[in-house]
Structure formats: structure tokens, C-alpha cells
Amino acid sequence: MSRHRVAVLAGDGIGPEVVEASLPVLDEAAGLEGVRLEWVHFPWGCDHWQETGRMMPADGLDLLRPFDAIFLGAVGRPDVPDHVSVRGLILPIRQAFHQYVNLRPMELLSGLPPVLAGRGGAPFPPESFRMVCVRENSEGEYVGAGGRFDQGSPDERAEQLSVFTRRGIERVARYAFHLADRRSRRLLASATKSNAWQHAMVLWDEVVEEVAQDFPRVTWRPYHVDALAARMVSHPESLDVILASNLFGDILSDLGAALTGSLGLAPGANLNPERSYPSMFEPIHGSAPDIAGRGIANPIGTLWAGALMLEHLGAPGAAARVEGAIRAVVAEGATLTPELGGRAGTVEVAEAVRLRLGDAGGAPPPS
Ligand code: NAD
Ligand code: MN
Numbered sequence: 001m002s003r004h005r006v007a008v009l010a011g012d013g014i015g016p017e018v019v020e021a022s023l024p025v026l027d028e029a030a031g032l033e034g035v036r037l038e039w040v041h042f043p044w045g046c047d048h049w050q051e052t053g054r055m056m057p058a059d060g061l062d063l064l065r066p067f068d069a070i071f072l073g074a075v076g077r078p079d080v081p082d083h084v085s086v087r088g089l090i091l092p093i094r095q096a097f098h099q100y101v102n103l104r105p106m107e108l109l110s111g112l113p114p115v116l117a118g119r120g121g122a123p124f125p126p127e128s129f130r131m132v133c134v135r136e137n138s139e140g141e142y143v144g145a146g147g148r149f150d151q152g153s154p155d156e157r158a159e160q161l162s163v164f165t166r167r168g169i170e171r172v173a174r175y176a177f178h179l180a181d182r183r184s185r186r187l188l189a190s191a192t193k194s195n196a197w198q199h200a201m202v203l204w205d206e207v208v209e210e211v212a213q214d215f216p217r218v219t220w221r222p223y224h225v226d227a228l229a230a231r232m233v234s235h236p237e238s239l240d241v242i243l244a245s246n247l248f249g250d251i252l253s254d255l256g257a258a259l260t261g262s263l264g265l266a267p268g269a270n271l272n273p274e275r276s277y278p279s280m281f282e283p284i285h286g287s288a289p290d291i292a293g294r295g296i297a298n299p300i301g302t303l304w305a306g307a308l309m310l311e312h313l314g315a316p317g318a319a320a321r322v323e324g325a326i327r328a329v330v331a332e333g334a335t336l337t338p339e340l341g342g343r344a345g346t347v348e349v350a351e352a353v354r355l356r357l358g359d360a361g362g363a364p365p366p367s
Contacts, residue, residue, distance in 0.1 A: 007067040013287025014297035015073025021350035026306040033318040046077040055088030072282035097277035099270035102137035106256030111331035128237035134176035135249025164200040169207040176243040177215040187240035188220035264298025267305035281309040298337040325356035
């Protein structure tokens with residue numbers, strides 16, 4: 001039996017609710033494939049910040065480093081500034097562990113009422129909405145460089161620098177093209193804004209163009225990010241892999257998740273493809289203070305993130321079981337959380353997924 005040690009950062013708000021509901025499901029899926037997951041919980045987040053002034057201890061990164069993976073719920077609380085919570089925990093992990101790929105599948109699951117109406121009133125076919133965002137996750141707009149000057153004066157000024165490097169763009173572009181090359185449609189859209197952002201995004205376009213030369217089977221083109229956002233709504237069937245910078249990918253993937261029905265469905269993987277450091281898996285949503293504590297948060301994005309983690313850990317059979325069970329429960333439609341029009345709670349949905357894990361090893365995920 002192979003064994004993997006996973007650091008659990010449940011975090012704040014609905015984070016602990018969706019994580020606690022998901023762990024037994026992932027345990028069982030792994031067990032069915034002869035894999036054992038060993039969870040080690042770290043109580044970091046906004047409570048920790050209130051007690052110690054830090055979201056995680058000073059040696060937090062050293063403590064996480066030896067793990068095979070990190071499983072994260074969400075962080076953030078209304079009484080703690082968001083730049084403190086996100087900058088204090090998530091961004092340092094992504095950056096220190098060179099998790100430069102943020103992989104965010106965006107798929108319309110069969111059985112959900114579509115948010116987008118089909119053209120001419122025809123039902124919207126789920127298979128026409130199947131994208132994955134490859135978001136640059138280590139530099140760009142989120143490097144945190146800049147400052148506030150002359151605070152409080154009428155001349156107050158804020159500078160927020162973005163930093164794009166040839167190496168940083170190249171490695172994430174290579175990952176995205178490689179991924180597109182292995183998918184059936186082999187399409188790639190690169191999100192740019194080189195008409196207005198004449199330094200960073202022109203470099204982005206040049207490097208993407210160079211990397212594209214190595215992938216002649218992939219059909220690709222750049223889109224200005226605003227037009228790409230519109231295209232996700234008007235012509236989702238024309239999109240497959242979306243390559244985007246840190247900020248653009250953040251925005252486009254929330255849009256993609258909302259278009260599939262709920263932010264609560266969408267998973268994310270923060271990958272260090274070289275495996276020199278642990279990768280981190282999380283739902284893309286935040287701590288959802290508006291529904292926290294009520295047991296109604298959708299656990300599917302977290303479960304799906306768990307499937308991405310199982311795949312990364314070398315247990316594709318267990319990953320396929322979780323994904324197949326998610327698809328089965330959603331298609332059945334009897335056990336859904338309220339934001340999808342259902343009446344089930346977090347634990348009930350997770351339990352329904354657990355009960356379907358045994359189904360024929362799970363359906364293989366479509367590409
Ligand atoms: P959010 O994702 O927490 O919530 C946006 C909306 O989606 C809310 O109406 C919420 O109820 C709904 N929602 C989110 N997850 C859901 C789920 N699993 N099931 C059902 N509904 C769900 O975004 P926000 O409100 O902008 O941010 C809240 C806090 O989370 C802030 O402190 C923010 O900084 C933080 N945040 C953290 C992360 C992270 O931990 N990775 C990501 C985004 C935001
Ligand atoms: Mn986001």
C-alpha cells in the first residue's frame with residue numbers, strides 16, 4: 001500500500017466545513033485503490049493571526065516543505081483585511097514552493113440547469129463548455145511589489161508593480177501547450193492585453209509565440225482578455241485551454257466557475273511541475289462568510305480538488321472514482337446544495353459522493 005502525507009490547511013469560514021466533509025471521501029477513494037492518505041492538520045488562518053499576529057508561524061513554510069501535498073480549504077474573515085489573510089498564507093506558499101501553474105478546470109456538469117441559454121432556445125449542451133485555465137501563479141500582477149506614498153494627503157499615491165519574466169512566462173506557457181497537445185481538441189487561447197499594457201503583455205505575447213513553435217499540433221491564438229471574457233459567455237464551445245497571467249486567470253476562472261453553475265463546484269491545483277516542492281490543492285472559492293457556519297457550502301469543488309491531488313500523487317484510479325462519483329451525484333440531481341437549487345447540506349453531498357465511489361471504478365474523465 002503506498003502512503004502519502006498531506007498537510008491540511010482548512011482555514012476559515014466554509015474552509016473547515018468543506019474540508020472536513022471531503023477527507024473521508026478521499027480516504028475511501030484512495031483506499032479502494034490501495035493508497036493511504038495521512039492527514040496532518042495545521043490550525044493556521046485568521047484565528048491564528050488574531051492570536052499571534054501571523055497567519056502561519058514564521059517557520060510555516062519549513063513545516064510544509066516535507067509533505068507530499070497540501071490540501072487547503074479557504075482563508076479570509078470579514079474582520080481581517082483580505083490582503084493580510086491571502087498575502088499571509090496562500091501567496092507565500094504558491095510563491096515559495098514555485099507552484100507556478102494554477103490549473104483550474106471549468107466544466108459544465110451534466111444535469112445542472114445551464115446558466116447560459118442555448119442559442120435559439122435550444123438546450124445548452126454540456127459538452128460545449130469544457131475548458132481549463134492554466135493561470136501563471138508565481139509572478140505577474142501578484143508579486144506584491146509597490147507601496148503607498150503620502151498616505152492620507154491629497155497627493156496620496158499607490159504603486160502596484162507587476163513583474164513578468166521570460167523564464168516565468170515560458171515555463172507556464174510550455175505547461176499549457178503541452179496540456180493542450182494532449183487534449184482532444186488541441187486548442188489554446190492566450191489571454192493578453194498588449195494593446196494597453198505595452199511592456200509586460202508584449203513580452204507575454206512574444207514568449208507565448210516562441211513556445212507555440214514547439215507545438216505545431218496545437219491551434220492557438222491570443223485574445224485580449226476583455227474579448228476573451230466575452231467569448232467565454234458567447235462562444236464557450238470555441239475555447240479549450242486558456243493560458244493567462246495571475247490576475248487575468250484569477251478573474252476568468254471565477255467567471256468560468258459561475259458559468260458552470262456555482263463557484264462551489266470549481267477545483268484548483270497549484271502545481272510545482274518539477275516536484276521539487278509540494279503542490280497545493282484547493283477549491284477556487286473563498287471562505288464565503290455569507291454562508292459560513294450553516295453547513296450548506298457545496299463541497300464539490302473541494303472534492304474535485306482532492307481528485308486532482310490524487311492524480312498528482314500517482315493514484316489516477318482513485319481520482320477517477322472521485323470525479324466519476326461527483327458526475328453521478330450531479331447528474332442524478334437529488335442531492336445538491338441550495339445555491340444549485342437543492343436542499344442538501346455539505347455533509348450529505350459529500351456522503352452521496354462517497355456512496356458512488358464503488359461504481360465501476362468511476363467513469364474516466366473526458367478530456
Ligand atoms: P467567495 O468565493 O468566498 O464567495 C463568493 C460567493 O460565492 C458568495 O456568495 C459565496 O456564498 C458563494 N460561494 C463560494 N463558495 C461556495 C460554496 N462552496 N458553496 C456555495 N456557495 C459558495 O468570495 P468573496 O466573498 O469575494 O471572499 C470571501 C473571503 O474569502 C474574502 O476574505 C476573500 O479574500 C477570501 N478568498 C479566499 C480565497 C482562498 O482562500 N483561496 C479565494 C478567494 C477569496
Ligand atoms: Mn480568486
